[in-house]
Amino acid sequence: MIANLFAFSSNRWLNFADVLHPDSLRGREADLNAKLVAIAKTHPNLLLLDLDPLFRRHGEDALLSDAFWYTARIRYTARMFELLAATIRQATDAHAQRCKKVLVLDLDDTLWGGIVGEVGPLGVTLSEDGNGRCYRDFQRCIKAAARTGVLLTIASKNNEADVMEVFEQNKMMILRREDFAASSINWRPKVEGIIAIAEQLNLGTDSFVFIDDNPVERDAVQKALPDVTVPDFPSRAEELPTWFEQKIVPAYFGKYAISDEEAAKTEQYRANTARQQLAASFDLEKYLAELGIECAISVDDADRVIRAAQITQKTSQFNLTTRRYEVTDLARFVRSHKHAVLTLDYRDRFGDEGAVALAIVDLAEGRIDTFLESCRVIGCRVEDRLLDKAIDICRRHGHRRIIGEYIPTRKNQMVAEFYDAHGFVPLSKNNDGRVTYERAIDDRRRNAR
Amino acid sequence: MKEPSMTDDATPDKIQTAVKFIANVLDIPEDQLGPDTSMDNTPAWDSSEHMNICLLFEQKFHVKLNMDMIMTATNVRALAALIP
Numbered sequence: 350m351i352a353n354l355f356a357f358s359s360n361r362w363l364n365f366a367d368v369l370h371p372d373s374l375r376g377r378e379a380d381l382n383a384k385l386v387a388i389a390k391t392h393p394n395l396l397l398l399d400l401d402p403l404f405r406r407h408g409e410d411a412l413l414s415d416a417f418w419y420t421a422r423i424r425y426t427a428r429m430f431e432l433l434a435a436t437i438r439q440a441t442d443a444h445a446q447r448c449k450k451v452l453v454l455d456l457d458d459t460l461w462g463g464i465v466g467e468v469g470p471l472g473v474t475l476s477e478d479g480n481g482r483c484y485r486d487f488q489r490c491i492k493a494a495a496r497t498g499v500l501l502t503i504a505s506k507n508n509e510a511d512v513m514e515v516f517e518q519n520k521m522m523i524l525r526r527e528d529f530a531a532s533s534i535n536w537r538p539k540v541e542g543i544i545a546i547a548e549q550l551n552l553g554t555d556s557f558v559f560i561d562d563n564p565v566e567r568d569a570v571q572k573a574l575p576d577v578t579v580p581d582f583p584s585r586a587e588e589l590p591t592w593f594e595q596k597i598v599p600a601y602f603g604k605y606a607i608s609d610e611e612a613a614k615t616e617q618y619r620a621n622t623a624r625q626q627l628a629a630s631f632d633l634e635k636y637l638a639e640l641g642i643e644c645a646i647s648v649d650d651a652d653r654v655i656r657a658a659q660i661t662q663k664t665s666q667f668n669l670t671t672r673r674y675e676v677t678d679l680a681r682f683v684r685s686h687k688h689a690v691l692t693l694d695y696r697d698r699f700g701d702e703g704a705v706a707l708a709i710v711d712l713a714e715g716r717i718d719t720f721l722e723s724c725r726v727i728g729c730r731v732e733d734r735l736l737d738k739a740i741d742i743c744r745r746h747g748h749r750r751i752i753g754e755y756i757p758t759r760k761n762q763m764v765a766e767f768y769d770a771h772g773f774v775p776l777s778k779n780n781d782g783r784v785t786y787e788r789a790i791d792d793r794r795r796n797a798r
Numbered sequence: 799m800k801e802p803s804m805t806d807d808a809t810p811d812k813i814q815t816a817v818k819f820i821a822n823v824l825d826i827p828e829d830q831l832g833p834d835t836s837m838d839n840t841p842a843w844d845s846s847e848h849m850n851i852c853l854l855f856e857q858k859f860h861v862k863l864n865m866d867m868i869m870t871a872t873n874v875r876a877l878a879a880l881i882p
Contacts, residue, residue: 414856420868421849427857 443603503532715748808878836873
């Protein structure tokens with residue numbers, strides 16, 4: 350049985366006096382509701398519904414109609430009936446405990462602003478003042494959900510060490526490592542991470558809700574795991590707390606009653622470390638084909654030097670040599686016949702990302718001076734096309750071999766074996782870890798012409 | 799929400815929009831409806847369905863109906879005149 354709490358209209362016969370007067374309407378409303386709550390406490394099959402949040406959110410003017418009331422004793426507008434139906438459905442789902450169990454969270458630009466691999470554990474946007482407050486409040490909302498028994502997990506493409514530094518060093522973090530029941534922090538497709546989390550927690554992915562700011566990641570997960578709930582993500586950081594409280598929690602994590610065990614749930618799952626084999630059936634090739642990726646590589650384009658310089662400054666993870674260049678350097682390379690500057694523009698059916706990868710080739714030496722890719726397209730394999738182009742340009746300049754270098758930094762271990770995986774052989778290795786590679790250039794293509 | 803004027807004439811466009819809307823609410827084919835279709839000549843359009851029509855009309859066309867409108871807009875032509 351469902352009953353709504355009394356929600357009197359804002360009309361007050363006593364006007365300002367309604368606050369203190371013994372016949373206060375507001376007081377009557379509170380008394381009646383206290384009685385209803387007392388009844389519900391002893392009658393578990395009575396589901397009490399509080400409509401007050403609906404009136405506060407949407408306004409009485411939009412939800413009540415005097416014309417329909419006096420014509421046909423219909424108190425509500427069509428809008429209210431719609432909201433009421435949705436609310437009753439959510440409440441009955443909550444009452445029947447048909448809610449989701451696991452919240453899978455992305456990190457960069459989701460739990461904090463910015464990319465931790467680029468800006469470091471203290472450089473992420475997360476604070477009590479300014480824009481960082483959006484993310485800090487979002488974390489507070491998530492922490493509150495965890496207290497009602499929602500299991501928090503992480504699926505993030507990052508170096509795990511970088512993420513752990515945020516948990517250890519960033520004092521603005523509301524969520525702690527121990528708030529998460531499981532996590533997958535690596536450069537593998539997120540689908541694999543979610544499957545691993547499901548097996549670790551021994552829960553079906555149909556009880557998972559996946560939150561990620563990146564529509565490409567959301568689409569990949571939704572396609573490969575259709576039973577995972579993948580809501581859209583707000584376009585602006587300031588919308589995060591309200592979006593989570595009004596859209597996500599009632600729709601997927603609604604609780605009618607919260608037991609003492611709920612809050613201890615995370616600990617219980619954390620203790621369950623029985624990790625089983627992955628049963629990944631995710632087909633990466635098929636997914637990439639469906640993405641409709643289009644790349645265009647431009648060579649020595651003077652219009653792109655500003656963006657090219659910018660990505661040499663900003664990119665730390667997929668960056669083989671991490672050489673930082675100014676705009677003037679790039680302009681010089683573009684003009685010079687001894688260098689070729691290759692920029693790769695990327696687009697797929699989700700939109701245009703612009704210039705996302707860069708190669709600077711020393712044509713005199715046949716050497717790849719710089720090779721980098723923005724983390725937005727990591728995993729899409731477009732770097733292979735850029736490398737092919739770099740090799741092609743060296744071939745045209747008469748080189749029979751091409752030199753590549755890997756200079757290790759604290760951030761770029763994800764590309765430590767990039768050249769090994771692309772047919773290069775190591776020539777020398779320095780004490781500081783720097784490796785010089787060489788790859789023979791076949792002249793098949795030249796012969797074909 | 800603005801209150802529509804009751805003296806607006808219903809253009810053919812608005813008549814067509816109203817026909818589509820009524821057909822949808824009452825679940826009857828559009829070709830059985832015309833400007834003169836009303837509560838009096840349409841059994842499916844009873845007083846309870848009329849409230850449904852008016853409630854949904856407000857929401858669909860973003861207008862607030864007053865009591866007179868609810869009582870008199872009982873045919874397609876009159877409803878069409880209320881479309882902003």
